[in-house]
Amino acid sequence: MSKKQKSIFTKESLTFLKNYLNNPAPTGFEKEGQKLWLEYLKPYIDDTIVDPYGSAVGIINPEAAFKVVIEAHADEISWFVNYVSPEGLIYVIRNGGSDQAIAPSKRVNIHTEKGMVKAVFGWPAIHTRLRSGDGKEPQPKVDNIFLDCGARSRKEVEDLGIHVGCVVTFEDGFEELNYDYYICRAIDNRIGGFMIAEVARLLTENKQRLPFGLYIVNAVQEEVGLRGAEMIAKRIKPNVAIITDVTHDTTTPMINKNIEGEIKCGGGPSITYGPAVHNILRDLIISTAKKEKIPHQLHAVSRSTGTDTDAFAYSNDGTPSALISLPLRYMHTTVEMVKKDDIEQTIQLIYHTLLNITPKTNFHYL
The missing domain is CATH 3.40.630.10 (Zn peptidases)
Structure with a gap:
């Protein structure tokens, strides 16, 4: 064309x-x-x-x-809720080829029977990461990335309708970029x-x-x-x-x-x-x-x-x-x-x- x-x-x-x-x-x-x-x-x-x-x-x-x-x-691609800690932090596993490297600081939606629950992939600040003692910065891995939905206990997470097996998707939506590019x-x-x-x-x-x-x-x-x-x-x-x-x-x-x-x-x-x-x-x-x-x-x-x-x-x-x-x-x-x-x-x-x-x-x- x-x-x-x-x-x-x-x-x-x-x-x-x-x-x-x-x-x-x-x-x-x-x-x-x-x-x-x-x-x-x-x-x-x-x-x-x-x-x-x-x-x-x-x-x-x-x-x-x-x-x-x-x-x-x-x-x-998406994530599954895999484990909820006593402190209310949510650990995930992949559903498809999800990339843990891009997860920190991303906003997500957790799909529950009660509706969407908003959360974020948390990550320690650069100030604290650099004080780890061994001189090596931690890298995002599937076993160390986590979701924070504002809950501070496992019960508070469960009260929102979140349980093991709930699927999690990134929030980012459609936008038009310069020179006829689309992103999403x-x-x-x-x-x-x-x-x-x-x-x-x-x-x-x-x-x-x-x-x-x-x-x-x-x-x-x-x-x-x-x-x-x-x-x-x-x-x-x-x-x-x-x-x-x-x-x-x-x-x-x-x-x-x-x-x-x-x-x-x-x-x-x-x-x-x-x-x-x-x-x-x-x-x-x-x-x-x-x-x-x-x-x-x-x-x-x-x-x-x-x-x-x-x-x-x-x-x-x-x-x-x-x-x-x-x-x-x-x-x-x-x-x-x-x-x-x-x-x-x-x-x-x-x-x-x-x-x-x-x-x-x-x-x-x-």
């Missing part, structure tokens, strides 16, 4: 994006986010599926025998759910009639091992799957391009090479990008993609699958950052790729 073209976003779609990102949907507890997503998607689909663990699917042409999936994951927690990968919903909207508004069934999948529990994708892939049994997730912008400090490759925000969507990625489908995506003059980047993985692509690719009898990723800075922090142009170009790439697939497309290597 040329940068001179009019934005494909509408006022309604941007409002949905903000609400969807701001709504917490921690791994295993994605229910409320899935409700928002399905409500937005409803005008553009013919039918829905919601599996027992909460993966949500919007379907266009549900009667078609040939099935194509476009997929993202709905969950965000949980852009990984709530932005993917937004993008595939926008593809469905464009198909409807442009009156495109696909010659196959399109399954728009927002899977749960990616952050703990691609579990939602594993389950829903078995249920749908697609013929083709296009996955979208985020990938690292490797142009920021302390990232080794010799290892991670070079991907940058503003360079367009990233298309992945790797064993799980189907060569014919990937080449179709690349040729579509070139034909439509959509800026794009290339990325290679040595084994797995680490995304739901792997779950779909190796499901059933093998499903031709490919990965289109959105460049993102500061993954698994509360200031994940993406560029608006990249989002629009990723939507356009998925949209135009779908228009180039038919049930007669040959995805066999031999």
Whole structure:
């Protein structure tokens, strides 16, 4: 998509994006986010599926025998309450790939049956840390970070409705930054759910009639091992799957391009090479990008993609699958950052790729 073209976003779609990102949907507890997503998607689909663990699917042409999936994951990293000290301090364990290094001084919400309880990740002041005696500053670790909700005893914590197993999410919400950047927690990968919903909207508004069934999948529990994708892939049994997730912008400090490759925000969507990625489908995506003059980047993985692509690719009898990723800075922090142009170009790439697939497309290597 040329940068001179009019934005494909509408006022309604941007409002949905903000609400969807701001709504917490921690791994295993994605229910409320899935409700928002399905409500937005409803005008553009013919039918829905919601599996027992909460993966949500919007379907266009549900009667078609040939099935194509476009997929993202709905969950965000978070924490579980693991132990409450006699003094009322709350210790946590990870729910997904939460980063203890960013936790100190962060505001959080503890999800309880009584509602949200506000708390903070406490941390000793620099003055006291430097007086530890051994000359070494303590570093944040999962076993030494803690939450302070204002309670000063275990009973006061319990009176707020907090117990072992309550999930904890960071408070940080959506903001627009300079030069068309968006920041928020949980852009990984709530932005993917937004993008595939926008593809469905464009198909409807442009009156495109696909010659196959399109399954728009927002899977749960990616952050703990691609579990939602594993389950829903078995249920749908697609013929083709296009996955979208985020990938690292490797142009920021302390990232080794010799290892991670070079991907940058503003360079367009990233298309992945790797064993799980189907060569014919990937080449179709690349040729579509070139034909439509959509800026794009290339990325290679040595084994797995680490995304739901792997779950779909190796499901059933093998499903031709490919990965289109959105460049993102500061993954698994509360200031994940993406560029608006990249989002629009990723939507356009998925949209135009779908228009180039038919049930007669040959995805066999031999």
